[in-house]
Amino acid sequence: MMDTADFLVRLDHVSKGYRLGSGRLEVLHDLSYGFVRHAWTMLLGASGSGKTTLLNLIGALEAPDAGELFYDNQSYREFASGGGAAHFRGRKIGFVFQNYQLLPEFSIAENVMIGAMLNGSSRRAARARAEELLDRVGLADRLKHRPMELSGGEQQRAAIARALVNDPELLLADEPTGNLDSATGRRILDFFRELARERTVIMITHNESLAGEADFVVRLSDGRLSGSGA
Amino acid sequence: MRTELFLALRYLRPRRSAVSIITLISMIGVMLGVAVLIVVLSVMTGFTDIMKEKLIQTQAHLHVTHGRYIIYDVPPIEEAVRKAGGVNAAPVIVMPALLQNGTRFDPKLVMGVDSAKIRSAMKIDSVLREGGSFDLAPGEAVLGSRLALQQGLRVGDKIVLHSSARLAEMIQVRPGGGVSGADGGQKIVLPTELTVTGIVNFGKYDFDRDIIFMNIDDAAELFGFPWGSATAVYGWVPDPFDMNQITTNLAEALPGSQVETWQTLNAQLLGVLAVEKNMMFFLLIFIVLVAAFSIANTLITSVYQKTREIGLIKALGGGRWQVMNIFMLQGLMVGVAGSLAGTIFGCLVIYGRHGIMHVVSKITGRPLFPPEMYFFNELPAHIVPGDVLIVVLSAIALCTAGGIVPALRAAKLDPARALRYE
Numbered sequence: 001m002m003d004t005a006d007f008l009v010r011l012d013h014v015s016k017g018y019r020l021g022s023g024r025l026e027v028l029h030d031l032s033y034g035f036v037r038h039a040w041t042m043l044l045g046a047s048g049s050g051k052t053t054l055l056n057l058i059g060a061l062e063a064p065d066a067g068e069l070f071y072d073n074q075s076y077r078e079f080a081s082g083g084g085a086a087h088f089r090g091r092k093i094g095f096v097f098q099n100y101q102l103l104p105e106f107s108i109a110e111n112v113m114i115g116a117m118l119n120g121s122s123r124r125a126a127r128a129r130a131e132e133l134l135d136r137v138g139l140a141d142r143l144k145h146r147p148m149e150l151s152g153g154e155q156q157r158a159a160i161a162r163a164l165v166n167d168p169e170l171l172l173a174d175e176p177t178g179n180l181d182s183a184t185g186r187r188i189l190d191f192f193r194e195l196a197r198e199r200t201v202i203m204i205t206h207n208e209s210l211a212g213e214a215d216f217v218v219r220l221s222d223g224r225l226s227g228s229g230a
Numbered sequence: 231m232r233t234e235l236f237l238a239l240r241y242l243r244p245r246r247s248a249v250s251i252i253t254l255i256s257m258i259g260v261m262l263g264v265a266v267l268i269v270v271l272s273v274m275t276g277f278t279d280i281m282k283e284k285l286i287q288t289q290a291h292l293h294v295t296h297g298r299y300i301i302y303d304v305p306p307i308e309e310a311v312r313k314a315g316g317v318n319a320a321p322v323i324v325m326p327a328l329l330q331n332g333t334r335f336d337p338k339l340v341m342g343v344d345s346a347k348i349r350s351a352m353k354i355d356s357v358l359r360e361g362g363s364f365d366l367a368p369g370e371a372v373l374g375s376r377l378a379l380q381q382g383l384r385v386g387d388k389i390v391l392h393s394s395a396r397l398a399e400m401i402q403v404r405p406g407g408g409v410s411g412a413d414g415g416q417k418i419v420l421p422t423e424l425t426v427t428g429i430v431n432f433g434k435y436d437f438d439r440d441i442i443f444m445n446i447d448d449a450a451e452l453f454g455f456p457w458g459s460a461t462a463v464y465g466w467v468p469d470p471f472d473m474n475q476i477t478t479n480l481a482e483a484l485p486g487s488q489v490e491t492w493q494t495l496n497a498q499l500l501g502v503l504a505v506e507k508n509m510m511f512f513l514l515i516f517i518v519l520v521a522a523f524s525i526a527n528t529l530i531t532s533v534y535q536k537t538r539e540i541g542l543i544k545a546l547g548g549g550r551w552q553v554m555n556i557f558m559l560q561g562l563m564v565g566v567a568g569s570l571a572g573t574i575f576g577c578l579v580i581y582g583r584h585g586i587m588h589v590v591s592k593i594t595g596r597p598l599f600p601p602e603m604y605f606f607n608e609l610p611a612h613i614v615p616g617d618v619l620i621v622v623l624s625a626i627a628l629c630t631a632g633g634i635v636p637a638l639r640a641a642k643l644d645p646a647r648a649l650r651y652e
Contacts, residue, residue: 061545061646090547101542101649105240115546117233166547 004073007034008170008200009058014067016053027053028223030067035216040196042214043204050223051204052174058202059093059172060085071170090119094163098175100155102147108158109134109143115165126165133161137191153184160191171195173203177210189213234552237543238559241532252528253564259521260568260625261575267514267621268576268613273583274507275617276610281503284434285492287353288441290464292316292473293490294480301460307484311465314479320347321460323449328397329442330390330421331381338377339440340391342449351466354430361385362428366445371424374438375431385426391442392421395454422452511621518625522632525564529557529636533643540640541648554641561633565626573622580611 004010011033017026027050035041035058045051056062057069060076069076071092079088095101102111112130117123134140137157139150147155156176163171173192177185192201193213203214211217219226242253294307301307304321311319323342328335345366349355354364362385364372371389373381383389396419402412411417424444432438450457467476473491480489493500533540540553579586587598587609599609 056646059545061649062644086544086547086549086552089545095545097649101538101545103539103542105243110240114233114237114543117236118543118546118548118552123232123236162546 002034002036004034004070006036007070008037008072009035009202010070010073011057012068012070014057014064014069016050016057016062016064026223028057028064031223031225032067033218033225035200035202037200038196038198039215040192040201040203040213041216041218042211043202043218043220044206044208044211045204045220046206049220051206051220053223054220055172055174055202055204058170059095060088087119090115090166092168092170094166094168094171096156096159096163096171096173096176098178100147100152100159100179102155102158102162104147107144107146108139108150111147111158112162112165115162119166129165130161133164134158137161151184152180153187156180156184156188157191160188160195164195169199171199171201173201175205176203177207178205231555234555234559237556238563241536241556242560242563252524252531256521256524256528257564257568257571259524260518260565260629261572263514263517263521264569264572264621264625265576265579266517267511267625268573268618269579269583269611270510270514271507271617271621272576272580272611272613273609274503274510275614276612278500278503278507279612280610281499282492284432284437285496285499286470288432288434288437289492289495290320290351291467291470291492292465292477292480293488293495294463294465294484295461295488295490296486297488300455301463301487302456302458304458304460304463307463307487310480310483311463314483315476316465316467318347318351318466320344320351320464321446321462322348322464323446323453323455323459323461325393325449325453325461327394327442327452328392329377329381330392331383334381335392336381338391338442340442340444340449340452342444342446342452344446348464351464357430357432359429359431362430364428364430364443366427366443368445368448369424370427370445372428372430372443373426374441375429376435376439377441378426378429380439383426385428387426388423389426389442390421390423391444391452393452393454396421396452399454422448424448515624515628518628521568522561522565522628525561525629525632526635529560529633530639532560533557533636533640536640537643537648537651540643541645541651544643544645545649550641553643554637557637557640558630558633561637562626562630565629565632568629569622569625572625573618576618577613580613583609583611 011031014028014031015026016028017024031054043051043054053062057064060079063076071079079085102108103114106114109127109130112133113123113126116126116129121129131140131143134143137160139154139157139161142150142154147158150158176192177188180188189210192203195201196215292311294311295301301321308319308321320343323340325340326337327340329338343366345364349364358364359375362372366372373383378384399419400412400417402410404410430438430443446460447457450459467473470492473493477489477491543553591598
């Protein structure tokens with residue numbers, strides 16, 4: 001039996017909806033779940049099931065309409081007050097997106113540096129950290145290249161390096177292999193497995209075949225948790 | 231702020247996109263606005279400065295008069311001016327007269343003076359043309375340069391002056407109407423004939439066009455005044471821009487006299503110049519304002535184009551202020567760059583104004599600043615650092631303000647929505 005201390009992120013009767021024209025679309029319904037610390041949890045669900053919305057809530061990019069989220073047993077409300085959500089995201093969370101979301105005006109090294117600089121690192125320290133991480137993801141020779149000059153797999157590796165720049169406890173990945181061929185996707189998944197040894201990883205995907213990769217699998221269907229298991 | 235500066239600088243880096251072209255145009259707009267403001271304000275300051283200098287040189291620092299009446303006892307007033315703190319004092323007779331040159335008559339301004347007393351105070355030696363003399367012995371006259379040119383007069387020529395007082399002696403106006411010669415038409419009062427001994431060029435168009443200097447005793451005779459009298463006593467002080475104490479002392483020492491300074495005598499003109507300068511600033515700052523709107527427009531477009539990037543910056547930990555600063559800094563940097571370029575360009579225009587005027591005059595075939603309209607032979611200019619600072623700070627403030635609306639919009643963007651933005 002797990003204790004609340006075992007969970008890095010915990011959902012407690014969380015609901016979320018959006019205004020849609022004159023009506024309202026309820027996306028998440030009364031979700032309660034705990035994401036185990038230092039484990040890789042896969043959120044599986046079809047398109048429109050509410051995966052990205054749930055990831056946004058966990059990433060403090062949005063607030064729930066009802067219920068509460070806890071990070072390390074502390075309510076998100078405490079982080080989010082007084083513009084603290086941005087600080088919380090910068091310090092605790094790393095994001096990896098399906099379409100990489102690299103800034104086109106900046107080199108790969110600068111893209112990684114920005115994450116550190118936004119959170120108070122000096123330019124020199126950020127540069128050193130970016131070079132170290134890009135070396136780790138195999139992009140040491142592409143530091144000065146612009147995102148458009150890299151392949152999809154390389155861009156995603158750069159995005160992972162950026163997500164790690166502030167050494168976050170929690171890594172949130174939104175379909176990180178969605179735009180990649182199977183071989184490149186495989187390499188990225190291996191990399192996530194390696195990362196999950198030292199931090200908590202929550203990845204969302206619609207691809208059922210990836211279920212076996214993670215330590216835990218949560219299925220979302222029409223905004224409801226339809227089942228979970230290790 | 232370093233991170234925001236890093237991002238803002240990169241977003242401003244020239245690229246071949248419509249936004250960067252508009253940014254460049256905005257910057258050029260700021261540059262032109264600042265340059266035009268600096269040029270116009272410098273020329274207006276230069277104009278005002280030279281106008282003051284010429285007014286002081288041609289009118290003395292202070293005038294003591296008895297209103298419309300003649301001053302009969304001049305020495306006590308001269309003494310009072312000196313005692314009050316003046317460095318020099320001189321009686322003058324300043325009256326209009328009719329200059330006869332052949333059959334041509336022209337109204338001119340006669341200034342009867344004691345040459346020895348005004349020579350250094352009016353800096354006569356610096357304006358007297360070569361070959362002339364300003365001794366103003368009886369029967370001698372010195373003419374303004376424009377007057378001599380218009381009348382075709384040279385040193386050694388004779389001029390004839392008629393005064394209204396003398397002309398009036400020959401005419402009798404009957405009470406019931408009608409005009410006849412005095413004493414049955416028998417009375418003839420001859421005008422004064424003078425020999426031109428010098429020509430002076432003060433560089434003030436209207437003064438050089440109208441002035442005739444002559445001996446004060448000749449002037450008294452011409453206008454029918456008693457010997458030793460004057461219409462005014464001119465005074466010169468150590469600092470013509472700080473005369474309050476001296477005028478107060480003089481007013482107390484000469485209770486029956488009117489004491490006026492060159493500033494009060496020309497208050498309207500100096501006031502108009504000051505108002506014009508302020509008006510010019512407020513009119514021309516609109517050029518910068520338009521450029522600031524252009525900056526706002528560019529940055530708003532940029533915020534829309536970079537919505538996803540803003541969402542990403544927020545996801546990476548960028549706070550509202552950081553996002554705001556990125557766009558505010560872009561407005562600020564455009565303002566700073568445009569203002570610096572405008573300051574350099576404006577100063578270069580001022581520096582090369584005579585050459586520019588010469589070229590433009592050659593192209594158009596007419597003088598750009600005719601002296602008969604602008605009083606001076608050349609375009610004056612004086613760059614006042616304080617004015618430049620006000621222009622630059624105003625331009626930077628307007629450009630930074632232009633970044634406020636887009637910055638606020640960027641700061642308010644919801645990160646989750648921004649990341650979904652297509």
